[in-house]
Amino acid sequence: MTDSAPQPGTSPAQGTKQQGPWEEAEGRLSRALRELGQTSWLVTVLAVVVALVVGAVLILAAHPDVQASLSYFFAQPTAFLETSFQVLREAYSSLFRGAVFDWQAPSIERAVRPLTETMVYSVPLILAGLGIAIGFRSGMLNIGGQGQIILGATSAGFLGYALALPAGLHVLLAIAGGTIGGAIWGGIAGVLKARTGANEVIVTIMLNNIAIYLLAWLLQQQWFKQTGSNQPLSSSVDESAQLFSLLGPGFRIHAGFLLAILATIFVWWLLERSTLGFEFRAIGENPEAARTAGINVTKATALVLVIAGGLAGLGGAAHVLGTEYRLAGGIAGTLGFDAITVALLGRSKPLGTFLAGLLLGGLRAGGVLMQAQTGTPIDIVLVLQAVIVLMIAAPPLVRSIFFLPRADGRPRTGGRRRRGTDAASDDGAAGPPEKQTAGGAERPRTTTQEVDR
Template sequence: MLTSSWLVTVCALVLAMVISGVLIAAADADVQDAAAYFFARPADFFSAAWDAVWGAYVALFQGAIIDPTASTFTRAVRPLTETMTTSVPLILAGLGLGIGFRAGMFNIGAQGQIILGAIFAGYIGFAFDLPPVLHLLLAVIGAAVGGGLWAGIAGFLKARTGANEVIVTIMLNNIAIYLVGYLLSTKAFQREGSNNPISPPVGGNAEYPLLLGSGFRLHLGFLLAIAAAVFVWWLMSRSTLGFQFRAVGSNPSAARTAGINVNRVYLLVMMIAGSLAGLAGSAQILGTEKVLTDGVAASFGFDAITVALLGRSKPLGTFFAGLLFGALRAGGFAMQARTGTPIDIVLVVQSLVVLFIAAPPLVRAVFRLPSAGGRGAAPELSAPVVKEAAA
């Protein structure tokens, strides 16, 4: 999956959109009515199907990118800013998962790591009253530490006992979900005077500043996501540590022979990945939600798996994949409101993308693309090459 060409990725997305278009047409009432007399007037059926699909995707675009029908410029460009805002946790968590994938570790615990990051950042945000810059900085660092420590549990168990990180991170996801629910029932986290599972709002000094003023929700977390993408690029492409990560992911035995401490790599990979997912939690609680709830992570941790796969676990690809899925989330509500198309169609698109990204041979067969042995394939790192990482 990670060595497929960009063409395969684009074709997988196109195929997902086409199949989703069929489902949109099938769910449309006018299409269903026209299907009843299809053989008498087939043109009516195809016209209704085209109108349904075109209308849904136009509404999706207007709700995610720009709405030319809006009365003011602010309203017209607000969809784009909403896409950017929604993409922040997806990008940050996707970058962390991508590091794990390239290191040969299938970390699917971003959901729990986001929650722990939100818990740490949220508590620092509402329990302390600190100066503006310092308060935000400590809350962000707390989010990174919380996510890193939570993911480090899986890395430690992998390094010391060989425990499968997939099973461990799944269990840690569930523990995190119940943990935040419990904490929100305690005096330290529950809002005073309320019996609902919701924390006090974070202090204003701990909030991410808005980038475009009060008329938009876009906050400083988007710039943090850009900085994180640059950092991951440098880490994986320009640093010795990143080369060790890639070497272990390509061939752990050869890496161990070359003198790389593979167990140390497992621990570091998970802690760095968890820290990035924890920052995604900070984007939620310090940027958009402003309070800690049991649904603070939404489904960002699971969607980030798709983002990392669609971006081929590369920083630039993950960044744009996060923007794409942010657009699907932001535009899905507009599509439902304007055309009556079920918002679940957006989930279908995401699921189909996962399906086709996970099956490159199927995409190549549909579009008659060259096999994986062509220019899109990346060679494995051999043992002699891996020795460079020990230098």
């Protein structure tokens, strides 16, 4: 008789009820979906999906055939839908063909060339993005990737054409010069922040402007610019200083992609396996606690931006020695600012940054073919990047759009908080309610290390 009695704290129904196989499977599936919804990579993928949807709307709004079919939508709605589907299919298939694989190419060499172009575009983005990611993991907002790329490209380009050295030694010296140039430019901001407490955002933005006008001034000097030319261009980099091709003369992919792979491995080892990387992450979490633990915060703060600048300078060196071969006023384009997008999209992790660089490189490479074959403005690619950054910067918005659970695992209540015992957490532990902003939104986090939340 004692065996049939219900356990204390349970009702008789609870003591005798058992879950069937369907209820158990449903519970497991629910838990799996909840865990999947809490992962940061899923939010990143969904952010890209949202960007593609927004891009599709803009493509349809800008296409004249869609506008024409919309004028008689109520008379022939199927014509609008068919035209819209055809326009989107051509646009996004052209984007894929220009970035990954062109199945309409006449030869296998031409078919795989888009993938190599994606790799070429991604090299400076990956290298500079890794530098930005180190700053984010260390609690610093390095906005100076643009200036660091310019200084790296300027140093590498000058050494590439001003010296006459053997091939192997020349390219190594030019790469080292570009890395040192970027490290010095980043180190200026690092030392100012470490010694005087200057805001690194303001300092790096100002250094960007200085780098732009410094290069413009150098290109006006007779000893720096191309001899006998009125254009603001430098002389071409000697062949001995150029990065060698990986797949032969039919492709532009060069050894800079190998440098990007090695830099990704180095940054992973630095942040996850080295003592210095532990210090970087410690000052990013709490500088005061790190100082109490005996970490030299001043030295670590300066080294963060030195290493970050060196990686961005290496990206500039690879850009000029492997692709451009000469210096111009717009040598960096928007690479420094796109590197911030890469770091955000990659969650400031080395592998994520590498993959994000490939994604943005693919958008750049595919956007050219998309504009050439469908007439879609290439500015749509910039809109895609902006929407991705917006979604990455607001994970709660992505979770709300796709009805994902909260990052802390708590289910969505969809309204006012429950009172009394209902306000307790699922594990039965009643605690103080979390602080919320107006409208029930979560308070935004203040550390860049937890941006993946």
